[in-house]
Amino acid sequence: MIRNVQLNSVAKHFGRVKALDDVSxxxxxxxxxALVGHNGAGKTTLIKLMLGLSRPTSGxxxxxxxxxxxxNPAVRRRLGYLPENVSFNPVLTGREMLRFYVGLKSESRRSVDGLLDRVGLTHAADRRIxxxxxGMRQRLGLAQALIGTPRVLLLDEPTTGLDPELRQQFYRIVREMRDAGTTIILSSHALNELEGNATRVIILNEGKKIADGSLEELRRIARLPTVIRMRAADGGVQRIRDWMGNRPDLRQVNGHTIELDASPEGKVAFLRRAAGAExxxxDVDMVPPGLDELYAHFLGGRPSA
Structure with a gap:
């Protein structure tokens, strides 16, 4: 696999403040x-280093x-960036603004209409910004980031200001770019959005990398329980309790639903028993730990990935 981004033992200090500490x-x-971490964890500093706007103290x-x-101009033309708070000249139209940035990247003006269409701004192309x-400014910022089909795309809180439908549209574009081979690094506090959209998660805390892996890898390391939720018709909750041996860890949600937490081994044992008995x-649901829970786990001082 071609490595489009490589960081080796990167540190960044601002006086006595260690914004990043030995990140690789x-x-x-x-x-x-996905870069995940609280405010001040070092996410934006990392993005600035990858953009070349800042140099590492070491590494x-x-x-x-x-x-x-x-x-290097050739590298910059293949790099796309969407900041958290986009700022454009308000007297320009969306089309004029994109033409300006297309010119900076030495791309054809003919690409502007396609970019506007891709982010759903064709109807507002000739309105002043x-x-x-x-949300419209954020979509225009995304169009700017997509100029020239970048090989590396850096996105800082990219869905800020987008409604649910536009967020889905945004992540559809991200998946298309990924499938075409683009390397995408995004920073976001909207952890629920990242599940299913990020192939890998890097968790930062106080400038250090404390976890790095796919959701499944992080789940295996964290060993957080899976919630098993069982539903039955009227009067069926007691039958479930009897079948489970009236375990003290069973929780009744309502008159039809009961649940319990299961370790990875306990989940497998339950499935085997459920398949081989009456x-x-x-109905039954398996709810694995989400990114919110994994994030809280790794920030809680437990062993890092």
Missing amino acids: FEVGEGETV SVAVLGQDPSAG GTYSK APFD
């Missing part, structure tokens, strides 16, 4: 990596095989 990772083609950063701070809503429930 690589990201290859076709990966979508090395390579994007598309080059030091991004060297300002000062009349745009926050199970007294009409």
